[in-house]
Amino acid sequence: MNRRAIAAFTLLEVMIAMAILSVSLIVVMRVMDQAALVTQYQGEQILAATLARRKMVDLELAIEKDGFPADAKEECGTFEEDLADEMDQPNGIERFEYCWTLKEVDLPIPMDMLGGSGEGEGSGSGSRGTSAMAGALPGGISPEAIGEQLSKAVRVLTLTVKWKTGELPQELSVSMHLVNMTQAAVL
Numbered sequence: 001m002n003r004r005a006i007a008a009f010t011l012l013e014v015m016i017a018m019a020i021l022s023v024s025l026i027v028v029m030r031v032m033d034q035a036a037l038v039t040q041y042q043g044e045q046i047l048a049a050t051l052a053r054r055k056m057v058d059l060e061l062a063i064e065k066d067g068f069p070a071d072a073k074e075e076c077g078t079f080e081e082d083l084a085d086e087m088d089q090p091n092g093i094e095r096f097e098y099c100w101t102l103k104e105v106d107l108p109i110p111m112d113m114l115g116g117s118g119e120g121e122g123s124g125s126g127s128r129g130t131s132a133m134a135g136a137l138p139g140g141i142s143p144e145a146i147g148e149q150l151s152k153a154v155r156v157l158t159l160t161v162k163w164k165t166g167e168l169p170q171e172l173s174v175s176m177h178l179v180n181m182t183q184a185a186v187l
Contacts, residue, residue: 041165048161048172051079051096056159056176058082059100068155068180074101100159105177107150153181 076099083093160173 044163044165044170045172047092048096048163048170051093051098052159052161052172052174055079055082055098055100055161056157056174059102059157059159060176060178063102063155063157063178064180067182068152068178069102072101072103074099076100096161096163098159098161100157102155102157102178104151105154105156107147107154154179 076097079093079096079098155178156175157178158173158175160171162169162171164170
């Protein structure tokens with residue numbers, strides 16, 4: 001083989017190697033770009049969960065101090081407003097908002113849990129018929145009264161944190177059941 005043929009073959013090898021290297025670099029850059037987006041998304045999720053945990057603790061302490069409100073309650077706001085006095089430099093929370101609700105929980109008490117059938121007891125032949133005490137527990141307490149009193153003592157607190165990743169809206173919701181037996185009358 002002459003020198004010219006060897007030089008042309010080497011140039012072709014170099015061009016093929018450059019093409020393979022270019023494609024490989026493009027693939028690596030796309031993978032790195034996706035990794036950066038995933039890292040940003042995970043960071044936002046962690047920040048949202050941290051803000052939600054903090055707000056839930058604040059709400060729980062306020063409710064413990066003041067007791068349950070008479071009616072359902074709902075409130076919305078921004079974390080930037082809530083944490084303005086604690087922040088000395090911006091840390092990205094200005095995009096995060098929240099809404100929370102505190103609602104009463106309906107707690108039906110099934111009669112079969114309490115030893116009753118749930119139907120009018122004594123409906124067979126030879127019985128006295130349905131009486132006011134037929135569904136009552138010992139002491140004359142009705143299951144309905146127990147359910148009503150327990151419903152006064154239990155609330156569900158739901159907090160939703162909202163933000164945008166680019167133009168895509170994101171949200172994280174958490175719920176907690178709170179029990180305050182001082183809200184219910186003593187049975």
